[in-house]
Amino acid sequence: MTMAKTETLTEQPKIRDLYFKAALGALPIPGLSARSESLPERTLELKGLRVDPDHLAAYVKACGLRFSDTLPLTYPFVLTFPTVMKLVTSKDFPFPAIGSVHAENIIRQARPISVSEPLDIRTHAENLREHPKGLLVDIVTVVSVGREEVWHQTTTFLHQQKTSLSGGPKPEPKPDEVPPTPMSTLRIDQKTISKYAAVSGDRNPIHISGLGAKAFGFPGTIAHGMFTAAATLQTVEGRIPDSVTYSVKFGKPVLLPATVNVYADEVSDGWDISLKHPKKGYPHLTATLR
Numbered sequence: 001m002t003m004a005k006t007e008t009l010t011e012q013p014k015i016r017d018l019y020f021k022a023a024l025g026a027l028p029i030p031g032l033s034a035r036s037e038s039l040p041e042r043t044l045e046l047k048g049l050r051v052d053p054d055h056l057a058a059y060v061k062a063c064g065l066r067f068s069d070t071l072p073l074t075y076p077f078v079l080t081f082p083t084v085m086k087l088v089t090s091k092d093f094p095f096p097a098i099g100s101v102h103a104e105n106i107i108r109q110a111r112p113i114s115v116s117e118p119l120d121i122r123t124h125a126e127n128l129r130e131h132p133k134g135l136l137v138d139i140v141t142v143v144s145v146g147r148e149e150v151w152h153q154t155t156t157f158l159h160q161q162k163t164s165l166s167g168g169p170k171p172e173p174k175p176d177e178v179p180p181t182p183m184s185t186l187r188i189d190q191k192t193i194s195k196y197a198a199v200s201g202d203r204n205p206i207h208i209s210g211l212g213a214k215a216f217g218f219p220g221t222i223a224h225g226m227f228t229a230a231a232t233l234q235t236v237e238g239r240i241p242d243s244v245t246y247s248v249k250f251g252k253p254v255l256l257p258a259t260v261n262v263y264a265d266e267v268s269d270g271w272d273i274s275l276k277h278p279k280k281g282y283p284h285l286t287a288t289l290r
Helices: 015-026 053-063 075-088 190-200 212-217 225-236
Strands: 005-009 042-049 103-111 119-131 135-145 148-160 186-189 244-250 256-266 269-278 283-289
Touching: 015 075, 042 075, 053 075, 053 190, 053 225, 075 103, 075 119, 075 135, 075 148, 075 225, 103 225, 119 186, 186 190, 186 225, 190 225, 225 244, 225 256, 225 269, 225 283
Parallel strands: 005 042
Antiparallel strands: 042 119, 103 148, 103 244, 119 135, 135 148, 186 256, 244 283, 256 269, 269 283
């Protein structure tokens, strides 16, 4: 897809400023709260980004992963998050960033990325579409080293609102299954999620504020989808292929605090992974590594 224009950034956007802008954008202020009905037709570009080893160390600690001289598969998500936020908090984005839910994520890694490599980032939005629960949009982010594309991500966000698809018949709820014995369990509490919020820059109130979560319809704070996507990889760490696609669908949110069941089944070309409620068996996350 060819974008109409490229906007080159000279530095990593400041996430605190963007959240202030995002909070303003979520308020019903005349003139400020009017939104575009289409997506911004531009690509944001940032060249020569360097990994801060201290930031990487804080990330792997928050997610329970190992520190090494190559980046964890999910780490470029937080590295590129400020650029993504700059795009989705702009006035010409069709819905406010705050309160939006991460529905799906697909990461394609061509090869492991060294901590010392300078990275070029390009981000754009595409594929705005209706869903029974609201509007979906894909944010596409590409990370390159020189001319080589090393990492590609499609992040799907859901903004909850009524659409023309909202009134359709709802699927029959599946009966809760008794879950099988997990490979491991993952304990997630507010302290862990607050640490992840700090290191990832994702301070959406649904993750860090009980009142904020309730304002957006959740009974309490919920874990970040990309925290669960990263922490689940503890189970298969060291056995992830160098060239790999990690496709994640997020199910019911993880309400804090929680202990969840982790499953990882080895198949001929990779892994089938899931994160399930320990008593009711419904999935919080289903994923494939191929």
